Amino acid sequence: EAAVNRIAAGEVVERPASAVKELLENALDAGARRIEVAVAHGGKSLIRVTDDGHGIRAGDLPLALARHATSKIDGSDLLNIASFGFRGEALPSLGAVGRLTITSRAPGEAAARIAVSGGRMGPVTPAALTRGTVVELHDLFFATPARLKFLRSDRAEGQAIADVIRRLAMAEPFVAFTLRDVSDGGEGRVIFRADAETGDLFDAMRGRLARVLGADFAENALRIDARREGVSLLGYAALPTYSRGAAVAQYLFVNGRPVRDKLLIGALRAAYADFLSRDRHPAAALFVECDPTFVDVNVHPAKAEVRFREPGLVRGLIVSALRHALAEAGH
Ligand code: ADP
Ligand code: MG
Numbered sequence: 001e002a003a004v005n006r007i008a009a010g011e012v013v014e015r016p017a018s019a020v021k022e023l024l025e026n027a028l029d030a031g032a033r034r035i036e037v038a039v040a041h042g043g044k045s046l047i048r049v050t051d052d053g054h055g056i057r058a059g060d061l062p063l064a065l066a067r068h069a070t071s072k073i074d075g076s077d078l079l080n081i082a083s084f085g086f087r088g089e090a091l092p093s094l095g096a097v098g099r100l101t102i103t104s105r106a107p108g109e110a111a112a113r114i115a116v117s118g119g120r121m122g123p124v125t126p127a128a129l130t131r132g133t134v135v136e137l138h139d140l141f142f143a144t145p146a147r148l149k150f151l152r153s154d155r156a157e158g159q160a161i162a163d164v165i166r167r168l169a170m171a172e173p174f175v176a177f178t179l180r181d182v183s184d185g186g187e188g189r190v191i192f193r194a195d196a197e198t199g200d201l202f203d204a205m206r207g208r209l210a211r212v213l214g215a216d217f218a219e220n221a222l223r224i225d226a227r228r229e230g231v232s233l234l235g236y237a238a239l240p241t242y243s244r245g246a247a248v249a250q251y252l253f254v255n256g257r258p259v260r261d262k263l264l265i266g267a268l269r270a271a272y273a274d275f276l277s278r279d280r281h282p283a284a285a286l287f288v289e290c291d292p293t294f295v296d297v298n299v300h301p302a303k304a305e306v307r308f309r310e311p312g313l314v315r316g317l318i319v320s321a322l323r324h325a326l327a328e329a330g331h
Pocket of ligand 2: 022025026088091
């Protein structure tokens with residue numbers, strides 16, 4: 001069982017940033033309004049995610065670590081994924097390749113803790129915590145040295161973690177996020193911080209955009225609010241002058257999930273084709289919302305690619321909405 005977990009873990013956890021992504025998604029699934037992430041040495045020696053969500057009951061802690069025991073949907077429903085997590089694999093995988101400790105407190109219950117290391121689960125013990133969940137992952141990949149060897153520098157892995165957090169923070173403007181580097185001990189150094197935004201969705205998105213991409217960008221961004229046959233496109237797109245030399249400032253989401261989808265990136269590029277040279281990339285934060293049956297997000301475990309039932313419709317919506325906004329702004 002431990003060996004099976006280690007093999008399967010490679011699918012879910014490629015690097016520290018993928019562990020952070022899974023832990024943040026769990027915190028969001030638990031209804032967290034404030035999420036704090038602390039990492040040391042690019043997440044290789046420590047990843048700690050603290051949330052104020054609904055917690056896990058002491059009796060359920062061993063279940064949370066059992067493969068497939070907790071999948072949030074059943075197999076017949078793979079196209080209707082409402083919550084982020086659906087495979088019941090993240091925690092067992094992390095417990096197989098690192099030293100994982102979960103401390104949690106559900107409302108009306110005492111706090112409890114469980115540890116699992118290299119796939120070996122310890123007992124549930126009493127703990128002190130006022131609310132929510134703290135997941136600590138020490139020594140990621142200590143149990144799989146081959147994978148450890150393929151990790152990049154602390155700096156590069158740390159940047160990948162910050163990128164994951166910025167993307168999820170963009171998607172969840174009403175949730176507060178903090179990322180600290182605690183490599184040198186103590187309180188650590190704040191790498192990213194975004195307080196919970198207020199107001200309506202567009203206010204909140206613009207506020208969060210300012211945090212993630214800068215106030216100047218946010219103030220000058222074009223508001224996008226379009227729909228076509230049940231698919232809607234919301235968010236902000238930058239004036240061509242805010243383009244970048246790389247596609248780093250493209251934040252794309254499908255039903256709240258960060259994606260790096262070729263179709264969406266291509267549509268964004270096509271919309272700006274008349275205004276940007278080929279080596280410039282438009283900046284944007286765009287949210288595609290549609291019926292879950294219209295999109296398959298289950299193409300790859302990392303879920304960065306999606307498959308739309310009508311790709312032409314989605315592409316057309318993006319290109320026309322952005323061209324319209326650019327024309328209104330005098331382009
Ligand atoms: P999945 O998210 O696919 O269900 P995971 O392995 O990521 O599987 O998590 C297992 C289970 O542990 C979740 O279904 C949830 O019940 C519980 N869980 C994990 N993290 C948290 C958290 N931060 N707060 C509350 N419950 C959590
Ligand atoms: Mg999960």
